[in-house]
Amino acid sequence: MAEHKLEKGLVQVYTGNGKGKTSAAFGAALRAIGRDFKVYIIQFIKGGFDYGELYSVKHLPNLKLAAFGRGRFITEPQPPQEDVKLAHDAFELAQKVVNSGEYDIVVLDEINVALDLKMISIDDVIRLIQNKPNHVELILTGRNAPTQIVEAADLVTEMKEIKHPYAQGIPQRKGIEY
Amino acid sequence: MAEHKLEKGLVQVYTGNGKGKTSAAFGAALRAIGRDFKVYIIQFIKGGFDYGELYSVKHLPNLKLAAFGRGRFITEPQPPQEDVKLAHDAFELAQKVVNSGEYDIVVLDEINVALDLKMISIDDVIRLIQNKPNHVELILTGRNAPTQIVEAADLVTEMKEIKHPYAQGIPQRKGIEY
Numbered sequence: 001m002a003e004h005k006l007e008k009g010l011v012q013v014y015t016g017n018g019k020g021k022t023s024a025a026f027g028a029a030l031r032a033i034g035r036d037f038k039v040y041i042i043q044f045i046k047g048g049f050d051y052g053e054l055y056s057v058k059h060l061p062n063l064k065l066a067a068f069g070r071g072r073f074i075t076e077p078q079p080p081q082e083d084v085k086l087a088h089d090a091f092e093l094a095q096k097v098v099n100s101g102e103y104d105i106v107v108l109d110e111i112n113v114a115l116d117l118k119m120i121s122i123d124d125v126i127r128l129i130q131n132k133p134n135h136v137e138l139i140l141t142g143r144n145a146p147t148q149i150v151e152a153a154d155l156v157t158e159m160k161e162i163k164h165p166y167a168q169g170i171p172q173r174k175g176i177e178y
Numbered sequence: 179m180a181e182h183k184l185e186k187g188l189v190q191v192y193t194g195n196g197k198g199k200t201s202a203a204f205g206a207a208l209r210a211i212g213r214d215f216k217v218y219i220i221q222f223i224k225g226g227f228d229y230g231e232l233y234s235v236k237h238l239p240n241l242k243l244a245a246f247g248r249g250r251f252i253t254e255p256q257p258p259q260e261d262v263k264l265a266h267d268a269f270e271l272a273q274k275v276v277n278s279g280e281y282d283i284v285v286l287d288e289i290n291v292a293l294d295l296k297m298i299s300i301d302d303v304i305r306l307i308q309n310k311p312n313h314v315e316l317i318l319t320g321r322n323a324p325t326q327i328v329e330a331a332d333l334v335t336e337m338k339e340i341k342h343p344y345a346q347g348i349p350q351r352k353g354i355e356y
Contacts, residue, residue: 005353018335023205024198034233035353055212059237156341157196162334175183175213
């Protein structure tokens with residue numbers, strides 16, 4: 001059994017409409033890896049397309065990444081059944097990874113969006129948070145974090161958009177936005 | 179001469195009192211490295227102490243990190259001359275690195291704090307932004323970004339503290355906060 005890195009893992013949330021939520025989670029992972037932490041990043045509603053992190057994580061030890069998505073934004077108020085299934089698969093893996101206690105940090109990227117769209121159950125996520133092994137740090141990202149998640153978290157940062165170049169008509173750029 | 183990765187580099191700012199500013203910059207660096215970007219991170223008012231990123235960056239190709247600091251917080255309204263000197267050294271390197279055009283992304287971590295404490299000249303930084311090579315993306319972090327910086331930037335995110343465990347008396351944790 002590996003030594004636990006944290007005596008008490010907390011629950012961090014990065015939400016809001018501004019840029020930097022997923023990047024902050026990956027940056028936290030990068031910092032932790034420098035301390036020989038084991039990190040697992042599970043991405044909800046992502047994957048199925050090409051993005052920069054997929055390549056860079058290969059360089060890093062002790063970092064696992066699993067992405068569950070079909071490479072498109074979900075805008076419907078009633079998400080397609082196929083996407084709901086993928087969100088469930090992501091959450092199932094999250095439960096397994098968190099409860100195994102084998103990882104010091106588990107990132108649930110964009111889980112707030114899956115919750116906001118009611119693709120997964122808020123009660124299940126709250127239960128996961130409340131029953132997690134004590135030494136595991138959780139990082140939840142995504143806009144529109146539900147109130148119950150904010151209440152259950154120890155640390156919450158809102159990324160607030162003050163100025164954004166998309167308003168100037170600049171499209172997403174490879175290597176910067178994805 | 180290496181091919182430029184970006185047609186037009188923008189200026190991003192991460193400011194505010196919340197957690198995740200430096201992490202967002204490192205996360206952006208990580209994403210970009212996955213696209214074979216060259217990234218240079220210059221840290222103002224940091225360094226001289228031990229933190230996680232120092233170890234993890236060694237795993238990553240095309241990433242350089244230089245830190246200028248004495249390992250302590252600067253709280254004085256009139257920062258010690260030695261710290262001012264280090265901030266000037268950091269900015270001198272920033273000018274060299276940006277103007278060389280050799281890096282696709284240059285991160286100026288905590289430069290907003292150095293500006294807020296008047297350790298370096300705001301006019302010099304605005305000049306650097308305005309005259310940078312077109313293809314270079316700049317990322318400036320740190321709380322209290324001066325208005326002139328916000329105006330000169332293309333993208334500004336405010337990290338707003340909604341909830342923070344330090345209020346619960348939890349100290350900084352190795353691998354998480356540093």
